[in-house]
Amino acid sequence: MFVIVWTFLLVWLMIFHPCLAQDSNRxxxxxxxxxxxxxxxxxxxxxxxxxxxxxxxxxxxxxxxxxxxxxxxxxxxxxxxxxxxxxxxxxxxxxxxxxxxxxxxxxxxxxxxxxxxxxxxNPFSIEKLNPPVNVHLSLSENNIILTWEQPPTEYNISKCCFIYEIMDSNGVRSQKTFKRNESISFTSPRADTSTMAFQVRVNGRSLCRNPGIWSHWSVVYLKQNHIPQYVGPVVASVIITLILVISFFLCIR
Structure with missing residues (x-):
C-alpha cells in the first residue's frame, strides 16, 4: 500500500508540477x-x-x-x-x-x-544526376530523331549503366537503356505539327549500381518548316482562278 501511494504521488508530481514537467520535456x-x-x-x-x-x-x-x-x-x-x-x-x-x-x-x-x-x-542511392547534355532533335523523312550525351559524373561509368526516360509533347513516356557500342538516340514517328518538344531525364541503372534519384528534365524544341498538306491545293486553286480571270479580261479586250 505504501508503495502504491508513493507511486501515485510521483506520477501526479511529474504531470502537474511545472518544474518537473518542464524538466521531463527539455x-x-x-x-x-x-x-x-x-x-x-x-x-x-x-x-x-x-x-x-x-x-x-x-x-x-x-x-x-x-x-x-x-x-x-x-x-x-x-x-x-x-x-x-x-x-x-x-x-x-x-x-x-x-x-x-x-x-x-x-x-x-x-x-x-x-x-x-x-x-x-550509400552515395549512389542519394545521388541526383545532372540532366543529359547536348540534347538535339533532327528530322528524317518519316521520323524524329532525338540524340543526347550521358551526364557528366565524378566517376567513369559505361553508358549501359544509365536508364533514360523520354517524354513527348503529349505526355507519352518511354524508358530506354543502351549497350556499350550503341549510339544514344531515340526515334519517334514524325508528328503533323509545326512545333514539337521532347524531354529527357536520367537515373542510375541497377545493373551496375544502386539507383539514385531521377535528374531534372532536359527539354528540347524543334520547329518544323514544312508546308501543311492542305496548303498546296489551296494555292493551286488560287493560281488557276487568277489565270482564268486574267484570260477572260484579255479575251474581252
Whole structure:
C-alpha cells in the first residue's frame, strides 16, 4: 500500500508540477534525416524534429567519408519545427558502394537538450544526376530523331549503366537503356505539327549500381518548316482562278 501511494504521488508530481514537467520535456529528438547529392560534389541534408525548436538554437551537420570530413552550421532565428536544411559545397565524395557516407546531426540550446542523430548513406542511392547534355532533335523523312550525351559524373561509368526516360509533347513516356557500342538516340514517328518538344531525364541503372534519384528534365524544341498538306491545293486553286480571270479580261479586250 505504501508503495502504491508513493507511486501515485510521483506520477501526479511529474504531470502537474511545472518544474518537473518542464524538466521531463527539455529533450528534442531529430528525425527523418535525408540527404541528396547533386551537381557532382554538392550535398543538401534535411531533417525534422519531434517538437518546436526554440529561437537561438544551433544545429551542426557533420559529413564524414573515410578520412574526409566537413561540417555545416545552421542557426535558428525563430521558433521552428520542420524543414531544416543544411547545404555543403565542393565535397570530395567517393562513389563506392562500400564507402558509406556518415551524416550526424546535433544541436544545442541553453534550455533544451537536442539529441544527436546519425545515419549512413550509400552515395549512389542519394545521388541526383545532372540532366543529359547536348540534347538535339533532327528530322528524317518519316521520323524524329532525338540524340543526347550521358551526364557528366565524378566517376567513369559505361553508358549501359544509365536508364533514360523520354517524354513527348503529349505526355507519352518511354524508358530506354543502351549497350556499350550503341549510339544514344531515340526515334519517334514524325508528328503533323509545326512545333514539337521532347524531354529527357536520367537515373542510375541497377545493373551496375544502386539507383539514385531521377535528374531534372532536359527539354528540347524543334520547329518544323514544312508546308501543311492542305496548303498546296489551296494555292493551286488560287493560281488557276487568277489565270482564268486574267484570260477572260484579255479575251474581252
Amino acid at each position: 529533450s528534442i529528438e531529430i528525425t527523418n534525416v535525408d540527404c541528396i547529392i547533386y551537381n557532382i560534389s554538392m550535398l543538401n541534408c534535411m531533417w525534422e524534429t519531434n517538437k518546436e525548436v526554440p529561437a537561438d538554437s544551433q544545429f551542426i551537420v557533420h559529413f564524414k567519408q573515410d578520412d574526409h570530413a566537413a561540417a555545416c552550421h545552421l542557426s535558428i532565428q525563430k521558433k521552428q519545427k520542420e524543414h531544416f536544411k543544411c547545404h555543403f559545397q565542393q565535397l570530395e565524395i567517393k562513389y563506392n558502394e562500400l564507402q558509406k557516407i556518415n551524416i550526424s546531426v546535433n544541436g544545442s540550446n541553453k534550455d533544451y537538450k537536442i539529441n544527436t542523430y546519425s545515419k549512413l548513406f
